[in-house]
Amino acid sequence: MPLTQRSSWLNEDLEAFRDLARTFCQKEIAPNLERWAVAKQVDRELWHKAGEVGLLCLSIPEEYGGGGGTFAHEAVLLEEQARVGDDAWGNSVHSGIVAHYLLACGTEDQKRRYLPRLASGELVGAIAMTEPGTGSDLQNVRTRAVRTSEGGDDHYVLDGAKTFITNGAQAGLVVVVAKTNPEERAQGVSLLLVETEGAAGFRRGRVLDKIGLHGQDTSELFFDGVRVPAENLLGGTEGLGFVQLMQQLPQERLIIAVGAVAAMEAAVEMTVAYTKERTAFGRPVFQFQNTRFTLAEAATEVAVAKAFLDQCVERHLRGELDVTGAAMAKWWTTDRLSRVADECLQLFGGYGYMSEYPISRAWTAARVQRIFGGTNExxxxxxxxSL
Structure with a gap:
């Protein structure tokens, strides 16, 4: 029996799509999670397989090679990833964020050059915002992009360093946040589309060691005099980067909220199953009142969070979700996920602290969600x- 009611935004088409998403996650993701955790990244082939079955860029129009669906299709895939305990595949960044920067802000030429290649898995997408010294302060990034015509072609010279970049080790296309006018704050920010293959001066740093999300490659990226064609300025006009970031952040934060609620539900389901099977003092752990009350509270947290999330998804599908609403969804759901995952791990006792148990991975994966996408503070x- 599911913990919560069926989401209000679901329909028959989405339920049919769920079968495809579930099959893919069970076949291609679940068996490989431990191996990817050791490798610190998924197999590159996973992106090609996902592209072949149509799971990349689900909400990008078909004319650009995408699935022609809506954000609801992305949400269903996120739910199925959570169901199998996926903490490795960075598709939500690739399809839900990078592709939508191109769709919403790119020139027609940029859309046709890059979206089909993202949808097929030929290119893996990443967005490079965070820098070692700036954190969430995007108005004061130190990465610089200077426009010049030296050498005969109009291009930018890009210099800087980025860190905590999801998909960084495999990315073939990176949306880079840079200052094209260092004298300005928000109005000096632009976004550049950097193709990494053969880019002189581009270097990938180490894949970072994290306390969770071990199979997701999170990397440092370095740009040392990288030449970026002028036509790769996202949208074609300088100084729009901060506005473009603000326009897309609500979807990014809603993606995090969807993943948080799905992970919360999965954590409670696996804990209910475990406590009904595990015995202590001659009876199932579930029969102890403390266990039942803890799980009752957790199930309620999931139900309340999902009701609010469904409201936000509906608003987003209508184009009405604002920055404030997305911020509320992001902080509330990720905060509740951390609490629920912690309570669930406690009910596993010592086994909850063993890395081979999915609840331990769920617990460590939960912690970062209060940090990325903009800290909950x-x-x-x-x-x-807005008050």
């Missing part, structure tokens, strides 16, 4: 400005 600051 930043979310509360955004919300407070």
């Amino acid at each position: 930043i979310m509360k600051e955004i919300i407070s400005r």
Whole structure:
């Protein structure tokens, strides 16, 4: 029996799509999670397989090679990834974020050059915002892009360093946040599309060691005099980067909220099953009142979070989800996920601290969700400005 009611935004088409997403996740992701955790990245072939069955760029129009669906299709895939305990595949960044920067802000030429290659898996997408010294302060990035015509062609010379970049080790296309006018704050920010293959001066640093998400490659990226064609300025006009970031952040934060609620539901389901099978003092752990009350509270947290999330998804599908609403969804659901995952791990006892148990991976994966996509403290600051 599911913990919560069926989401209000689901329909027959999405339920049929769920079968495809579930089969793919069970066949191509679940058996490989431990191996990917050791490798610190998924197999490159996974992207090609996902492209072949149509799971990349689900909400990108068919004319650009995408699935022609909506954000709801992306949400269903996220739910199925959570169901198998996936903490490795960075498709939500690739399809839900990078592709949508191109769709919403790119020139027609940029869309036709890159979206079909993202949809097929030929290119893996990443977005490079965070720098070693700036964190969430995107208005003060130090990466510089200087426009020049030296050498005969109009291009930018890109210099800087980025860190905590999801898909960084495999990315063939990186959306880079840079200052094209260092004298300005928000109005000096632009986004550049960097093709990494053969790019002189581009270097990938180490895949970072994390306490969770071990199979997801999170890398450092370095740009040392990288030449970027002028036509790769996203949207074709300088100084629009901060506005473009703000326009896309609500979807990014909603993606995080969808993953958080799905992970919360999966954690409670696996804990209910475990406590009904595990015995202590001659009876199933579930029969102890403390266990039942803890799980009752956790199930309620999931139900409340999912009801709010469904409301946000509906608003987003209508084009009505604002920055404040997305910030509320992101901080609330990720905060609740951390609490629920912690309570669930406790009910596993010592086994909950063993890395081979899925609950331990769920617990460590939960912690970062209060940090990425803008820390929850930043979310509360955004919300407070609307009061």
